[in-house]
Amino acid sequence: MISIKNLVKRFGPFTAVDDISFDVEKGEVLGFLGPNGAGKSTTMKMVTGYLSATSGTISVCGFDVEEAPLEARRAIGYLPEGAPAYPDMTPMEFLSFIASVRGLSGDEAMKAIDKAADRTDLRNVMHQPIETLSKGFKRRVGLSQAILHDPPVLIMDEPTDGLDPNQKHAVRGLIADMAKEKAIVISTHILEEVEAVCTRAMIIDQGKIVADGTPAELTAKSKHHNAVTIALPESLGEAPTDTLKKIDGVSEVRVDKGANGENRFTIFPKDGAVLIEKVSGQATAAGWDVKALYAEEGRLDEVFRTLTTSDAEIAGRAS
Amino acid sequence: MSELLAIFRRELTGYFATPLAYVFIVIFLFATMSFTFYLGGFYEARSANLSAFFNFHPWLYLFLIPAIAMRLWAEERKSGTIELLLTLPVPLWAAVLGKFFAAWIFAGIALALTFPIWLTVNYLGDPDNGVILASYVGSFLMAGGFLAIGSCVSAMTQNQVIAFVVTVVICFLFTVSGLPQVLDFFKGWAPQALVSTIASFSFLTRFEAIKSGVIDFRDLVYFGSLIWVWLTANAVLIDMRKAA
Ligand SMILES: Nc1ncnc2c1ncn2[C@@H]1O[C@H](COP(=O)(O)OP(=O)(O)O)[C@@H](O)[C@H]1O
Ligand SMILES: [Mg+2]
Numbered sequence: 001m002i003s004i005k006n007l008v009k010r011f012g013p014f015t016a017v018d019d020i021s022f023d024v025e026k027g028e029v030l031g032f033l034g035p036n037g038a039g040k041s042t043t044m045k046m047v048t049g050y051l052s053a054t055s056g057t058i059s060v061c062g063f064d065v066e067e068a069p070l071e072a073r074r075a076i077g078y079l080p081e082g083a084p085a086y087p088d089m090t091p092m093e094f095l096s097f098i099a100s101v102r103g104l105s106g107d108e109a110m111k112a113i114d115k116a117a118d119r120t121d122l123r124n125v126m127h128q129p130i131e132t133l134s135k136g137f138k139r140r141v142g143l144s145q146a147i148l149h150d151p152p153v154l155i156m157d158e159p160t161d162g163l164d165p166n167q168k169h170a171v172r173g174l175i176a177d178m179a180k181e182k183a184i185v186i187s188t189h190i191l192e193e194v195e196a197v198c199t200r201a202m203i204i205d206q207g208k209i210v211a212d213g214t215p216a217e218l219t220a221k222s223k224h225h226n227a228v229t230i231a232l233p234e235s236l237g238e239a240p241t242d243t244l245k246k247i248d249g250v251s252e253v254r255v256d257k258g259a260n261g262e263n264r265f266t267i268f269p270k271d272g273a274v275l276i277e278k279v280s281g282q283a284t285a286a287g288w289d290v291k292a293l294y295a296e297e298g299r300l301d302e303v304f305r306t307l308t309t310s311d312a313e314i315a316g317r318a319s
Numbered sequence: 320m321s322e323l324l325a326i327f328r329r330e331l332t333g334y335f336a337t338p339l340a341y342v343f344i345v346i347f348l349f350a351t352m353s354f355t356f357y358l359g360g361f362y363e364a365r366s367a368n369l370s371a372f373f374n375f376h377p378w379l380y381l382f383l384i385p386a387i388a389m390r391l392w393a394e395e396r397k398s399g400t401i402e403l404l405l406t407l408p409v410p411l412w413a414a415v416l417g418k419f420f421a422a423w424i425f426a427g428i429a430l431a432l433t434f435p436i437w438l439t440v441n442y443l444g445d446p447d448n449g450v451i452l453a454s455y456v457g458s459f460l461m462a463g464g465f466l467a468i469g470s471c472v473s474a475m476t477q478n479q480v481i482a483f484v485v486t487v488v489i490c491f492l493f494t495v496s497g498l499p500q501v502l503d504f505f506k507g508w509a510p511q512a513l514v515s516t517i518a519s520f521s522f523l524t525r526f527e528a529i530k531s532g533v534i535d536f537r538d539l540v541y542f543g544s545l546i547w548v549w550l551t552a553n554a555v556l557i558d559m560r561k562a563a
Binding site (some may be wrong): 011045048049050051052070071073074076078080082084085086088089093097098100101102103145160 | 321322325326328332336337398399400402403405406407408409410435482501561562563
């Protein structure tokens with residue numbers, strides 16, 4: 001439903017989006033991940049037609065955003081970064097305005113407003129000026145505006161930014177509910193969010209796509225993928241390290257000394273090998289008093305950090 | 320067209336959602352009345368007409384119209400709602416016109432609320448109501464001209480104060496270019512054609528002509544094209560931002 005080809009955006013000499021191509025299909029929830037300044041918002045602004053691309057093409061539901069901007073925009077619901085809304089209007093007035101601009105009127109408009117307000121839990125504040133609402137409510141006003149016309153394509157820039165954990169959970173639930181019949185793109189820098197709602201994650205760094213896959217595939221790139229941690233009594237000292245290293249398929253063993261009279265040994269596999277049974281067998285054979293034993297899927301934050309450049313690194317390179 | 324109407328309605332109700340609208344209308348009415356009665360010598364003139372009243376309109380508009388226009392785009396840029404507006408399925412011209420017409424109608428409402436003064440002259444004497452109507456139309460057209468300038472300037476900045484000041488300056492130039500003092504300054508050395516071009520660009524010259532009771536087609540064309548030019552520039556400026 002969204003098709004992006006060789007998209008480039010330059011601001012003067014600075015390249016914010018550097019030759020990005022991808023497609024998003026119906027049923028997909030694509031999470032844009034990346035450090036601040038990676039180009040996530042800029043990409044979304046080009047898809048929604050707020051900025052024009054320096055080069056490359058974008059089509060939404062078959063409509064080129066430059067050639068047929070109005071048709072493309074009709075197919076899109078967009079939550080801009082920071083969820084801007086007219087502060088002196090109430091959510092009711094604001095949603096009515098959006099409805100009329102989107103060509104809904106009368107009963108049809110009322111139904112759409114009711115539904116959007118219900119889905120975003122706005123019922124109790126419908127007649128209170130937006131400027132007096134809390135950040136969480138403002139964000140939800142923005143969300144309900146985006147889903148009002150039940151668009152086939154939803155673009156949301158940091159939809160859960162500034163929400164408390166309950167509200168975050170509710171918004172993720174909303175996204176999951178809508179996922180089946182829409183193509184959804186969200187940007188976030190909250191990694192757990194990607195694992196919670198996205199069917200696909202794309203890590204962007206300095207305007208380039210550095211990883212693209214299901215959350216599980218990305219997590220599997222982590223060093224911790226299939227790593228096994230075993231907690232043993234402190235009295236055993238570091239001696240188990242050598243025993244564990246001898247297990248077939250182990251690349252490295254790390255010891256974290258000490259909490260509650262335990263030492264934790266983390267055993268990293270070679271090439272993602274599955275080790276947990278071997279480790280458990282070894283522990284039984286050696287007669288260790290095992291306090292805890294578990295394997296990990298991997299850590300998305302680790303993948304994120306290895307693939308992206310931190311502000312400090314960029315600053316360091318510039319100086 | 321329905322998008323234009325939606326934006327028009329939002330903008331117009333937006334004026335009345337804040338105290339600003341009422342403050343503006345009160346100031347406008349108070350200023351027109353006091354100027355007319357105290358400075359304009361309405362009673363002393365002892366003639367039943369409203370020329371004293373209309374004489375002050377260009378000078379009042381010079382400050383009051385930029386105050387209406389300054390928020391048109393600057394506020395949306397500042398608050399970020401412009402991103403929302405420009406990603407809705409609305410043609411740019413509809414957004415520009417919707418905002419402009421809302422501001423113009425608002426100014427029109429303020430102008431219409433001066434009707435007690437019209438009732439007063441009719442009560443006191445026997446004025447030429449055709450001339451008064453033409454003057455009202457002229458005043459409204461002039462307000463549109465000022466507003467189009469203000470709307471365009473407002474699109475260039477997110478700072479309403481800057482928008483206000485720059486609009487006042489431009490409107491001032493468009494107004495004084497018809498004053499005898501200014502034209503005399505040019506008459507000394509500039510070719511006649513230039514002098515009359517300068518004069519013809521003036522709101523004052525046009526408004527004076529209309530105030531005499533005849534709405535010349537050329538005056539309509541003047542205000543129409545002035546508004547068109549500034550609003551086109553307005554749309555171009557907004558569109559240029561996309562390529563930033
Ligand atoms: N209008 C603009 N003019 C100049 N630079 C910009 C503009 N908008 C964004 N940038 C720059 O482009 C880069 C990408 O920004 P953005 O897309 O907002 O990042 P993200 O949303 O991933 O945090 C940043 O370095 C930002 O400073
Ligand atoms: Mg961003």
